[in-house]
Amino acid sequence: METILKLLENDSRLTAAELASMLNLDEDSVRAAIAEYEKNGTIVAYKALIDWDKTDREIVSAVIELKVTPQRDRGFDKIAEKLLNYPEITSICLMSGSYDIQLIIEGKTLREVAQFVAMKLAPMECITATSTSFVLKKYKDKGVIYQTPEEDERGSCPV
Amino acid sequence: MINYNTLIPEHVRTLPASGIRKFFDLLDNMKDVTALTVGQPDFITPWHIREAAIESLERGKTYYTSNAGLIEARREIARYMKRRFDLTYAPENEILMTVGGSEAIDIAVRALVAPGDEVIIPEPCFVCYAPIVTLAGGIPIHLPLSAKNKFKLTPEELSSVLTDKTKLLILPFPNNPTGAIMEKEELEAIAALVRDTNIAILSDEIYAELTYGKAHTSIASIEGMRERTVIVGGFSKAYAMTGWRLGYTLAPQAITSGMYKIHQYAIMCAPTQSQFAAIEALKNGDADIEEMKAEYDRRRHYILKGLAEIGLECFAPEGAFYVFPKIAGFGLSSEEFCEKLLYEHRVAIVPGTAFGDCGEGFARISYAYSVPHITKALEGIADFVKTLRKPL
Numbered sequence: 001m002e003t004i005l006k007l008l009e010n011d012s013r014l015t016a017a018e019l020a021s022m023l024n025l026d027e028d029s030v031r032a033a034i035a036e037y038e039k040n041g042t043i044v045a046y047k048a049l050i051d052w053d054k055t056d057r058e059i060v061s062a063v064i065e066l067k068v069t070p071q072r073d074r075g076f077d078k079i080a081e082k083l084l085n086y087p088e089i090t091s092i093c094l095m096s097g098s099y100d101i102q103l104i105i106e107g108k109t110l111r112e113v114a115q116f117v118a119m120k121l122a123p124m125e126c127i128t129a130t131s132t133s134f135v136l137k138k139y140k141d142k143g144v145i146y147q148t149p150e151e152d153e154r155g156s157c158p159v
Numbered sequence: 160m161i162n163y164n165t166l167i168p169e170h171v172r173t174l175p176a177s178g179i180r181k182f183f184d185l186l187d188n189m190k191d192v193t194a195l196t197v198g199q200p201d202f203i204t205p206w207h208i209r210e211a212a213i214e215s216l217e218r219g220k221t222y223y224t225s226n227a228g229l230i231e232a233r234r235e236i237a238r239y240m241k242r243r244f245d246l247t248y249a250p251e252n253e254i255l256m257t258v259g260g261s262e263a264i265d266i267a268v269r270a271l272v273a274p275g276d277e278v279i280i281p282e283p284c285f286v287c288y289a290p291i292v293t294l295a296g297g298i299p300i301h302l303p304l305s306a307k308n309k310f311k312l313t314p315e316e317l318s319s320v321l322t323d324k325t326k327l328l329i330l331p332f333p334n335n336p337t338g339a340i341m342e343k344e345e346l347e348a349i350a351a352l353v354r355d356t357n358i359a360i361l362s363d364e365i366y367a368e369l370t371y372g373k374a375h376t377s378i379a380s381i382e383g384m385r386e387r388t389v390i391v392g393g394f395s396k397a398y399a400m401t402g403w404r405l406g407y408t409l410a411p412q413a414i415t416s417g418m419y420k421i422h423q424y425a426i427m428c429a430p431t432q433s434q435f436a437a438i439e440a441l442k443n444g445d446a447d448i449e450e451m452k453a454e455y456d457r458r459r460h461y462i463l464k465g466l467a468e469i470g471l472e473c474f475a476p477e478g479a480f481y482v483f484p485k486i487a488g489f490g491l492s493s494e495e496f497c498e499k500l501l502y503e504h505r506v507a508i509v510p511g512t513a514f515g516d517c518g519e520g521f522a523r524i525s526y527a528y529s530v531p532h533i534t535k536a537l538e539g540i541a542d543f544v545k546t547l548r549k550p551l
Contacts, residue, residue, distance in 0.1 A: 007457075011530075018530065021464040022457035152194075152201075156187060157401075158179035158286060158513075159198030159335070 001033045005042065008034075012046040051138070051146050060134065061090070061106045062113050064121070065099040067129040076100060079126050088116050099131070110134065170293065177286045178513030182497065186507050193536045194507040195524045198335060200399035200480070202454075204436070205447045208398060211439035212432040224431050226423040228256025228407070232434045235441035236392075236407055244367070244377050246385070252412045255422055256429040256437075260365040260393035260406035262422070265291050267361050267389040267408060268327070270417035272297035276326035281312045282515025283483070284331045285363070297326065303517030306485065309474050310339035314348040321352065327359045330378055333366035336514045336523035337483040338476020343376045354383040359414070362390050365406070366479040368397035368448050371456045373477055379409070386411055389418070394433075396479075397448050398440045403433040455480050458526040458533060465537040466524075469544050480527045483511065487520030489547040497522055499543070506539035 004019055016034060020027040037043040052059045071078045076094050083092050083103065091104035103121075107113040117132050138146050164172070179196075186192060203209075227233065233250035240246045248254050257263040264287060272278060274296030280288045281302045289299035300320050304310045312330070330349075332341040341349070353360065360378055367375040379388040393406030406429075408418055440447075459476065466473045466484050473484035486496045493510035501507050509525075511518025526533060 014530070018461065018534075021461040022530065024460045152197075154197050154199055154201070154401075156183040156197070157199070158177040158183060 004030065004033055005037065008043065008046075049142060049144055053138070053146075058108055059106060060108065060110050060113055061104060062117075062132050062134045064103040064105055064117060064133075065095075065131040066101040066103065066121070066127050068100040069126045069128055070100075071126065079124070082124075086116075086120065088113075099129075174290055174293065179286060179509055182507075182509055182513060185498070185501065189501070189505075192501065192505045192507050193532065193539060195526070195528060195533065195536050196507045196509050197525055197527060198481075199401040199527060200396065200451065201527045201529065202399040202451050204398060204400050204403070205440075205444065207443060208400070208436045208440045208447075212403075212436040215432050215435035220431060220435065222431060224256075224428045224434055226428055227254070227419060228429055229431075229434045229438070232256055232438050232441075233407075235438050236409075239441045240409065244375070244380060246377060246379055246390075246409070248409045249412070253409060253415050255408045255415060255418055256434055257393075257406045257408060257422065258426055258429050259395060259404045260363065260391050261287060262426060262429075263389075263391040263393070263406045263408045264288065264361065264363060266418040266421045266425075267391065267410070267414075268292055268297070269295050269421050270414060271327050271359050271361075271389075273326070275324065277322060277324040278327045278329065279317070279320055279325060280329045280515075281316075281331065283310070283334075283336050283511060283518040283521070284329070284514055285335045286514065288329050288331070298324075300325075301515060301517075303515065304337075304339075305517075306474060306521070310334060310337035310483070311341055311345055312349060313345075314352055317349060317352055321356075321358075325356075325358050327361055328353065330360055330362045332362075332364075333370055333375065333478025335366065335479050336481050336509070336511065336518070338479045338481050340370055340373065340375065340478040341378075342373060343381075346376060346378045346381055350378065350381045350384050353387070358387065360384065360388045362388055364390055365393045366396050367392065369452055369455060369480060370478040371452075371459060371476075375478070389414055394437055394440060398444055399451060400433075400436070400440070403430065403436060405429055405433040405437055455526065458528075458530060461530060462524065462526050462533055462537070465533070466540075469537065469541045471540075471544065480525060482524050482526065483521050484524065485520055486511075486522045489544075491547075493519055493522055500540065503546075504539040504543045506536045506543070508536075508540075 003023060007014055016031040017027050020030045068076060068079050070076055080092055083089055088105050088107060089103050090106050093102045095102050105113055117130055121127060122130055230250060233254040236254055237248050237250045240248055268291045272295045276297045277300050278292045278297045279300045279302055281304050292299045302316060302320050304312060362378050364377060377390060379385045379390055390409040394400040462482055463475055471484040473482050476482055493512050497508055497510040509523040511521030
């Protein structure tokens with residue numbers, strides 16, 4: 001059943017019927033497995049990857065490294081849970097290495113992102129340092145290369 | 160003025176164009192067609208393999224290799240054959256690196272066939288054998304296989320065409336276009352018929368890595384067969400390396416020396432960069448094969464289910480990446496069926512007759528395409544079949 005997860009991770013639009021055909025399983029058991037994965041949070045969400053650069057929407061994203069003072073008994077969880085609430089933050093990871101938490105932030109403009117860091121993040125008591133790097137261009141995300149789909153260029157050799 | 164009719168010899172002038180070529184020519188002039196026609200993987204050669212070729216260029220390895228190919232590549236092929244099929248071949252004098260499986264077939268036929276020799280070609284099959292036999296002066300003996308035997312070669316069929324002129328048996332399994340495979344017991348039965356003869360076998364095993372649920376068996380592993388068999392292998396299908404043009408032959412030294420001479424004069428050596436890529440593929444590519452094969456297998460199930468829902472009869476192929484459904488019973492020849500499907504529903508599949516006359520009533524569908532692409536094509540086929548079934 002783990003194959004179902006791998007296939008959905010690659011293409012979340014595959015239907016239970018399609019998955020069942022591909023894996024030679026019956027449709028009901030595929031449906032049940034997916035329902036269980038959704039219920040227990042293994043499948044977290046189904047989303048599309050969008051290359052916003054191809055649209056008129058202005059969007060700026062930045063990777064922000066935070067140094068944080070861990071909280072007594074709660075470690076880094078407390079600050080992470082607080083950060084979860086900001087819709088501007090699209091990704092939060094606890095890191096090993098020279099800093100503690102890595103955020104990805106999206107905003108309309110550079111200024112908006114800078115403001116968010118300066119006004120919301122930096123003043124938080126347990127955050128001791130921030131370092132902001134703006135994303136200039138996205139080449140690949142979630143294993144997917146950002147490019148216009150290529151035509152099927154396979155030559156018509158009579159094989 | 161020059162007279163091309165006498166300049167070009169008759170046997171070349173009359174060599175028929177490939178039936179697939181004819182169909183592809185139709186297709187090339189059309190837009191917005193969902194094609195399931197190609198005989199090559201839709202994967203890109205895995206990066207680590209491409210990188211090995213790039214590195215060979217960066218290091219200036221732009222020379223000819225020895226005629227037989229890089230010894231390291233031949234050693235890796237020997238290891239691979241041992242590991243995968245328990246066959247032992249000497250890298251020094253039993254293995255030749257060729258320009259694709261195609262050259263391998265050509266030099267094998269040319270090294271074995273003299274004018275007047277009969278060559279048994281089980282059909283439906285890949286389109287090159289008969290023309291190459293004809294060019295070598297041999298006589299192609301077309302042996303039609305049947306759907307009721309899952310397109311396997313039976314000893315009864317074989318013995319019906321064996322004569323004292325039979326020189327070579329072509330064994331094209333796993334098969335393009337049917338997806339049929341030959342299992343050990345079935346090969347034993349074929350072996351029993353040729354064991355005490357002086358007949359050679361050309362076992363075209365280009366799809367050996369693409370079998371589903373059952374491992375491929377080479378006829379060379381059956382008693383008395385290695386001494387008479389040329390195995391044709393290659394990188395195109397297993398590693399998605401069609402454009403690299405790299406294949407190989409495995410055969411006893413006596414046969415290899417004959418092929419070696421032809422290869423040496425006609426070709427010199429296989430492309431050097433491709434040979435460096437091949438070393439990497441053989442050393443570290445087993446997992447790539449597994450991954451691609453798993454994906455083909457999912458598509459195979461998917462397309463079989465789709466065809467069943469449309470109501471087209473199709474035996475479940477156990478190898479390669481084609482299905483070969485029956486499209487007879489609609490009052491259309493295979494060619495008419497495929498042309499109408501192409502013109503009226505913009506879906507392209509290849510008429511079975513492109514692979515031999517006995518392909519009449521069938522069509523080849525390649526599943527070397529993504530699932531959404533296959534879905535779209537199946538929808539077109541379903542619509543078409545519906546119109547054919549509608550009472551007038």
